Amino acid sequence: MNIGVLGAGQLGRMLALAGYPLANRFTFLDTTGHPSAGIGDVTVYTDQHHLDDFLAKVDLVTYEFEHLPVALVQAIEEVRPVYPSSEAIRVCQNRAEEKALFDRLGIPTPAYRLVEHADELEAAARELGCPVVAKSVTEGYDGKGQAVLRDPADAADAWRAIGHPRLIVEAFVDFVREVSIIAVRGRDGEVVFYPMAENQHVDGILRYSLAPMPDLDDSVQQTADGYIRALLDELDYVGVLTLELFQCADGSLLANEMAPRVHNSGHWTMDGAVTSQFENHLRAIQGLPLGDTAARMPTCMVNVIGQEGDPAAILAIGDAHLHRYDKSERPGRKLGHVNLVASTHEALMERVRACAALLPEAPEPRFSFE
Numbered sequence: 001m002n003i004g005v006l007g008a009g010q011l012g013r014m015l016a017l018a019g020y021p022l023a024n025r026f027t028f029l030d031t032t033g034h035p036s037a038g039i040g041d042v043t044v045y046t047d048q049h050h051l052d053d054f055l056a057k058v059d060l061v062t063y064e065f066e067h068l069p070v071a072l073v074q075a076i077e078e079v080r081p082v083y084p085s086s087e088a089i090r091v092c093q094n095r096a097e098e099k100a101l102f103d104r105l106g107i108p109t110p111a112y113r114l115v116e117h118a119d120e121l122e123a124a125a126r127e128l129g130c131p132v133v134a135k136s137v138t139e140g141y142d143g144k145g146q147a148v149l150r151d152p153a154d155a156a157d158a159w160r161a162i163g164h165p166r167l168i169v170e171a172f173v174d175f176v177r178e179v180s181i182i183a184v185r186g187r188d189g190e191v192v193f194y195p196m197a198e199n200q201h202v203d204g205i206l207r208y209s210l211a212p213m214p215d216l217d218d219s220v221q222q223t224a225d226g227y228i229r230a231l232l233d234e235l236d237y238v239g240v241l242t243l244e245l246f247q248c249a250d251g252s253l254l255a256n257e258m259a260p261r262v263h264n265s266g267h268w269t270m271d272g273a274v275t276s277q278f279e280n281h282l283r284a285i286q287g288l289p290l291g292d293t294a295a296r297m298p299t300c301m302v303n304v305i306g307q308e309g310d311p312a313a314i315l316a317i318g319d320a321h322l323h324r325y326d327k328s329e330r331p332g333r334k335l336g337h338v339n340l341v342a343s344t345h346e347a348l349m350e351r352v353r354a355c356a357a358l359l360p361e362a363p364e365p366r367f368s369f370e
């Protein structure tokens with residue numbers, strides 16, 4: 001089966017790496033002009049001919065990037081099966097749609113308001129109580145298009161800095177930790193769930209993901225499973241879906257956002273789970289049985305950002321698995337990740353610290369269980 005992937009970055013690259021053993025071939029459609037997958041057959045999309053070419057080669061279409069024109073995905077859907085559907089893209093690329101869906105399904109979120117003017121932003125900040133986070137409704141990633149307001153008087157500056165016609169303003173959550181749940185839904189409606197991961201972000205960029213969490217209550221995992229199942233069923237979803245959540249001091253969860261694709265907080269599954277998120281996404285979209293999502297051992301994913309460090313030194317750490325994306329160094333750019341595996345969480349944290357010490361821009365790892 002030739003799988004068409006919309007987007008041609010590292011997520012597409014890792015999908016392809018997982019798909020070759022299943023005898024899949026990959027054709028990427030890049031809409032940015034900067035494909036980095038470095039694998040498969042890449043078409044840079046600038047006009048209809050490129051799209052026709054791409055569609056002629058592929059049996060079905062998936063994506064690694066949700067900030068795509070919905071009309072483009074709908075047009076593709078007329079010609080080839082698209083999993084997950086354009087409806088999932090439409091909802092997940094817009095924070096207002098996403099929050100409305102969470103509300104409709106009874107999934108708790110931080111209190112929020114939608115605003116279309118600096119004065120409305122100021123009023124929302126006053127109503128919700130500062131600090132608040134203002135985010136552009138569309139196009140955000142890695143914390144871009146966001147500002148934290150410490151005072152309603154910051155509204156005019158924040159409005160200008162974000163420079164977007166429509167913002168969502170959220171109460172700032174005093175969370176104990178950030179977590180995510182990844183689940184996979186097959187074409188027949190079967191759903192499997194990965195153990196939740198604890199995620200450490202710095203300046204809006206994910207730095208570490210660890211799973212399974214040694215101190216996670218079963219009931220919390222079940223609550224998250226319930227939330228994501230409701231989303232999967234509502235969207236009649238096929239493939240991997242990720243839900244980012246905040247966990248509060250009383251154990252409760254608030255939904256932050258979702259991503260209709262394989263996710264950075266699931267990269268640990270490549271070396272730490274029986275079946276990786278990438279393989280399971282490919283199984284799902286092809287109507288194949290879903291693989292076991294259990295963790296084999298405590299695993300931590302360390303993002304390699306900005307500078308590569310010394311790959312040989314990283315590989316000298318026990319049970320370290322380096323995944324490089326074949327990209328050039330640039331501040332803040334995701335260049336790769338390291339998966340570290342160990343038989344106990346204590347031994348794992350030793351490896352994580354050893355790895356962080358080898359990465360010039362890695363912040364100090366901090367997990368709530370320590």
Ligand SMILES: Nc1ncnc2c1ncn2[C@@H]1O[C@H](COP(=O)(O)OP(=O)(O)OP(=O)(O)O)[C@@H](O)[C@H]1O
Nearest residue numbers: 110133140141142143144170171172173201204257
């Ligand atoms: N309401 C909030 N309260 C506290 N922290 C927040 C809130 N919203 C966002 N953050 C912080 O900012 C980070 C990035 O926010 P969010 O996930 O909304 O943005 P993004 O740019 O879409 O990120 P991603 O890279 O996951 O796509 C969060 O992981 C969290 O650390």
Ligand SMILES: [Mg+2]
Nearest residue numbers: 142244256257
């Ligand atoms: Mg996020």
